[in-house]
Amino acid sequence: MKLKANLNLQRDRSLPKCPTGITGFDEITLGGLPRGRPSLICGGAGCGKTLFGMEFLARGAKDFDEPGVCISFEETPEDLAQNAISLGFDLKALDRSKKLIVDYIHIDKSEIAETGEYDLEGLFIRIGSAIDSIGAKRVVLDTPEALFGGLNDEGVLRSELRRLFRWLKDKGVTAVITGERGEGTLTRHGIEEYVSDCVVLLDHRLQNGIVTRRLRVLKYRGSVHGTNEYPFLIGEHGISVLPVTSLGLTHKISDERISTGVSGLDEMLEGQGYYRGSSILVTGTAGTGKSSLAATLVNAACARGEACLYFSFEESPDQIFRNMRSIGIDLARWVKKGLLSIHSTRPTTHGLELHLVEMHTLLEKHRPKIVVIDPLSSLMNGSAGNTSDVTNMVLRVIDRLKQLGATGFFTALTSGGEATEATDLNISSLVDTWLLLRDVEADGERNRILYVLKSRGMAHSNQLREFIMTRNGVELREAYLGPAGVLTGSARVAQEARERDDEFRTLRENESRRVTLSRKLRAAEAQMAALEAEKEAAVRELESAAVEVEERRKSALAHRQEMARSRKVHLQPKLARVKASEAGA
Amino acid sequence: MAAKRNSMPRPDYDLRLYVAGQTPRSVQALANLTKICEEYLAGRYRIQIIDLLEKPQLAKGDQILAIPTLVRTLPEPIRKIIGDLSNKERVLVGLDVRSGV
Numbered sequence A: 001m002k003l004k005a006n007l008n009l010q011r012d013r014s015l016p017k018c019p020t021g022i023t024g025f026d027e028i029t030l031g032g033l034p035r036g037r038p039s040l041i042c043g044g045a046g047c048g049k050t051l052f053g054m055e056f057l058a059r060g061a062k063d064f065d066e067p068g069v070c071i072s073f074e075e076t077p078e079d080l081a082q083n084a085i086s087l088g089f090d091l092k093a094l095d096r097s098k099k100l101i102v103d104y105i106h107i108d109k110s111e112i113a114e115t116g117e118y119d120l121e122g123l124f125i126r127i128g129s130a131i132d133s134i135g136a137k138r139v140v141l142d143t144p145e146a147l148f149g150g151l152n153d154e155g156v157l158r159s160e161l162r163r164l165f166r167w168l169k170d171k172g173v174t175a176v177i178t179g180e181r182g183e184g185t186l187t188r189h190g191i192e193e194y195v196s197d198c199v200v201l202l203d204h205r206l207q208n209g210i211v212t213r214r215l216r217v218l219k220y221r222g223s224v225h226g227t228n229e230y231p232f233l234i235g236e237h238g239i240s241v242l243p244v245t246s247l248g249l250t251h252k253i254s255d256e257r258i259s260t261g262v263s264g265l266d267e268m269l270e271g272q273g274y275y276r277g278s279s280i281l282v283t284g285t286a287g288t289g290k291s292s293l294a295a296t297l298v299n300a301a302c303a304r305g306e307a308c309l310y311f312s313f314e315e316s317p318d319q320i321f322r323n324m325r326s327i328g329i330d331l332a333r334w335v336k337k338g339l340l341s342i343h344s345t346r347p348t349t350h351g352l353e354l355h356l357v358e359m360h361t362l363l364e365k366h367r368p369k370i371v372v373i374d375p376l377s378s379l380m381n382g383s384a385g386n387t388s389d390v391t392n393m394v395l396r397v398i399d400r401l402k403q404l405g406a407t408g409f410f411t412a413l414t415s416g417g418e419a420t421e422a423t424d425l426n427i428s429s430l431v432d433t434w435l436l437l438r439d440v441e442a443d444g445e446r447n448r449i450l451y452v453l454k455s456r457g458m459a460h461s462n463q464l465r466e467f468i469m470t471r472n473g474v475e476l477r478e479a480y481l482g483p484a485g486v487l488t489g490s491a492r493v494a495q496e497a498r499e500r501d502d503e504f505r506t507l508r509e510n511e512s513r514r515v516t517l518s519r520k521l522r523a524a525e526a527q528m529a530a531l532e533a534e535k536e537a538a539v540r541e542l543e544s545a546a547v548e549v550e551e552r553r554k555s556a557l558a559h560r561q562e563m564a565r566s567r568k569v570h571l572q573p574k575l576a577r578v579k580a581s582e583a584g585a
Numbered sequence B: 001m002a003a004k005r006n007s008m009p010r011p012d013y014d015l016r017l018y019v020a021g022q023t024p025r026s027v028q029a030l031a032n033l034t035k036i037c038e039e040y041l042a043g044r045y046r047i048q049i050i051d052l053l054e055k056p057q058l059a060k061g062d063q064i065l066a067i068p069t070l071v072r073t074l075p076e077p078i079r080k081i082i083g084d085l086s087n088k089e090r091v092l093v094g095l096d097v098r099s100g101v
Helices: A002-014 A049-063 A077-085 A091-096 A121-134 A144-150 A154-171 A263-268 A290-303 A317-325 A332-337 A352-366 A377-382 A387-404 A489-567 A572-584 B024-040 B088-095
Strands: A038-043 A068-072 A100-104 A112-114 A138-142 A174-180 A198-207 A210-220 A229-235 A238-241 A279-284 A308-312 A340-344 A370-374 A407-413 A433-442 A445-455 A465-470 A473-478 A480-482 A485-487 B013-019 B045-051 B069-074 B079-082
Touching: A038 A049, A038 A154, A049 A068, A049 A077, A049 A091, A049 A100, A049 A138, A049 A174, A049 A198, A049 A238, A068 A077, A068 A121, A077 A091, A077 A100, A091 A100, A100 A121, A112 B088, A121 A154, A144 A154, A144 A174, A154 A174, A229 A352, A238 A352, A263 A473, A279 A290, A279 A387, A290 A308, A290 A317, A290 A332, A290 A370, A290 A407, A290 A433, A290 A473, A308 A317, A308 A352, A317 A340, A332 A340, A340 A352, A352 A387, A377 A407, A387 A407, A445 A489, A480 A489, A485 A489, B013 B024, B024 B045, B024 B088, B069 B088, B079 B088
Parallel strands: A038 A174, A038 A198, A068 A100, A068 A138, A112 B079, A138 A174, A279 A407, A279 A433, A308 A340, A308 A370, A370 A407, B013 B045
Antiparallel strands: A198 A210, A210 A229, A229 A238, A433 A445, A445 A465, A465 A473, A480 A485, B013 B069, B069 B079
């Protein structure tokens, strides 16, 4: 058993593959169809077999430089070209540049009679000459079983078809053979017996009134392949197959942070916002502002010049524009600038797979940085899926976004009665950041509260904050804890007023204290000045007293000299003594 | 293999026999055809032999798949008979010769 597995793996490595270029198909077949071998594509009428073949050829000619030959047994080259043009392939141009030959083989039973033995060498020669004329590497036979309608000898036909497939293999061309599904068999005439290397089954089925196309690789000899049924879409650019869970959980992650568009919310997330490329889920009851939060994020991203993609399942673009204008967000201008693209569809318009394929196609087209799905929950209610289908789909979307490095923002409605920490979709474990919006009813008001339930890889705030939508956008306010729990709305406003009052009072008290103190200081200073003046006066008085004494002494001396003169006494020696004492002083 | 009885400018029966090389079946078909023509359409027919191995591009024009294929281009409408023409009755019916005799 183990040996066999090893053998398979080895062969897989050595089995050359031929890329079809069909979106998604090469992924599920790990490289494409088996190179140099015929593959059978079968399915019911209108399932896209012919288109698969045409795309295989057109992409081969255009993208892989492998010319191709289409042998059509049912449609004329004109019809084929017409059909292909609607899907973006110009067969005529490829024909002119010798990259593609379309040969229409038509048998009209009414003009043919059979007598005796024959073989289909003519068909071989035609195919061979077409292949050789342009060096074709790819061949499509669409649908060779039509021969059964034109020729009577089924035995000859069978053996010739078998020979044809072997011959194609010998020629080394990669062939696609289409076959219409029969009753209980893959093809109407059982030609799957002769094409044993690779069988792909296309299918479209009606489920709850919604058609979904699916593809399944029934058999791929010598190669590992995805065995699931993969939904596919025939769109403007051909077939896109969705490799449902090609997820390897190996996507690169980013450390870059992006603003939520709400400064209060950024604060709660380490002041930096979400991680780029993460998935964010916002849940809440009706009217709690989930879409507004989405619009805020988109607005912020567009302002940074990032492309955004908005899937709306409830509102038309115009309605979104109007509603968001009411909170001061103008999304219409971003659409005009080509940064934002809004896709509004009803969940019921098609099945989940088609929604998914459409999303994939749009993701491919726009390569957005931010993707909003608003709301996820309506997919569940509206479309044909059940819970696990929707969960699966969300998983696929998240995968794809992670691969693209785009940030996903999903909203989900929770109904009032349920536990708020659970979603209908059980996707909470898939997302990286989960914000919860809640109504709080108190004091005759209904107010909104936001909190971060989880946010992987960051130390997010554990706070409850009041979520307010104003004319200028979304704001988060500090929520107060009152005796009855969190204070919101007017209770919060009252609390804020009280806090302001308190602050004012303290301010006033401080001021008056300051005034008193400075007054005291000034008084002390005044006192000091008065004392200084007193001191100065005393000094001055002291000085003038000394002068007076001297003058008195001088006048006394002068008086004595006067007296002496009048008495004719010579007082010279005494005067000299006085002078000497003056000099000494 | 040269075309036979092509001296006539416009034969009543213009026939083309498509073959792929000298296979026994082709040889058989030509022999059968010549025999029938000589018997029923002497002097009123022309047979062209087209070997697709030499001229594969000619297969497209007459929508040839089976080998051998006999194509009656005249009288109109075009009729095709595939096989080695071993059943004389069916060849005659296919060529719509019976009524003309």
